[in-house]
Amino acid sequence: MSAWRPLSTDELPTPPLETFGGPAFEVLRAAPAGAPAPTALVFASPHSGGVYPADMVAAVRLPIETLRASEDAFVDRIIGAAPSLGASVVRARFARAYVDLNREPWELDPAMFDGDLPDYAHGRSARVAAGLGTIPRIAGEGRPIYGRKLSFGEAKARVELAHRPYHDALDRQLAAARAAHGAAILIDWHSMPAAAARGQRSRSGGACDIVLGDRFGAACSPKLTALVERELEGLGYNVTRNAPYAGGYTTEHYGRPAKRTHALQIEINRALYMDETTREPSEGLARLTRDAETLTRALAEMDLGALR
Template sequence: MSDWLHVHEGHAPLIVAMPHVGTEIPPSIEPRLIDPWRARKDADWWIEKLYAFAAGLGATIVRTTISRTVIDLNRDPSGASLYPGQATTTLCPTDTFDGEPLYQPGQEPDAAEIAHRRATWFDPYHASLRVQIERLRHTHGSVVLYDAHSIRSRVPRLFEGELPHFNIGTNNGATCAQALSDAVAAACANTPFSSVVNGRFRGGWTTRHYGEPARGVHAIQMELACRGYMDEPSAPFTAANWPTPFDAARAAPMQAALSNVLQACIAFAQEEKP
């Protein structure tokens, strides 16, 4: 569809959204940043490679190459916090997950620039998601929107201790049928990896905005701890050690587990009647 938005249309009742895999920063923005590496540090590293098998299952894949520093496609465009009282980043972040400033003083985007970024990237991305949701609803009746993410296992500003490998989010059961949440949780439990449902990450704006179980749209977020599929260096993370390269052999056990998760999503949608 464009050079930054990529859509692979599949036939199964499953959409895998990847809003944070991008690392591209336009030349009009990058010189204003303190450190280009810092601006890319919080990407969902290698998620597009980790889920490369999804197309073979018939999934539709919607992903972007734009960095979340430019615009976070999984934030409420109104500016409302998804986790009131807890640290988080905004639609156009000005700091990293660790609280480090992204922009040189006085170079942060103002309201007009934020509106322009929203019109340029946020709105087309979500328009594309909506098109795919309605296409598959028309065919299948029910569809699962699976929002795929990852994060470093330890980010003290965002959460205490070490994150479980699988972090399943349904906004406390509001965004999908309990049967889907149970099926995904069961698939995760049948692995060597740890998991939690509606822990620190309960689903971002995408999950909460599109999840309408009564209409047959079941949205669920999966936040993976990076250590499940790639090597995480001991702190501090630097440009010299992060991200570590994608290693197919290292990622294989996690990929096998995720294949079962996505197949459980498809099976649920095929059986569900809206």
């Protein structure tokens, strides 16, 4: 198996955003361009990016360090070995506060914008009401991010130049997996604040380490969820399902078991691997990275026929 590498620009389905000297996302694959996908696995990391473009920085009222608390820090490092194990990885480079790739493309809060939004914008979802739409309104314990109203043109630019091509790339990797293996397994990787995990209890009664979100069984075969749960519990983690996170837009949108695409969201308690105050990694990061490799191997060896 050849070493993974980022796809070149001409291999991507839509142009990447180049405002900061690089693409808005990266696709990492074990196989060279044009070769069949080595496994059915596609990993996504939509919230691990840390790039804050200048146009956003000029408009925000909060320190960037406050905004960084919403990042899924180090998640892309935790799954860093996945391409060498046969999984395609699509990882974001823009920060979640700039554009949230785990939302519908036009899930926008009308209160944030100067003027009316187009009819196709979705302004009444629970996520928008919470201030966490495609362009988040709040951060840092509910504080407004922006010091002024945005124009719809600003939101449209972020969606068309970052959100759309990211999902084009993700859809392309899933299609390649289905073509090569008859099915695709999408794992959407995230992290959660320790405070969000604190109120949840695993089957063993321990505090929650990892949450598996399968949209209450709608997004993937129950055998996939059970395998991931079994592997993680065998590695010593306390696992819960669908609470407090059942899976976001990515899981809901792509999870179509009847159409041979199974999607599962994995949320990792940040306290396992980092200091949430200093944002420095702890010794737990190395353990999680090793355990993510173990889980990836188990998924790569899964009998896809059992998912049907």
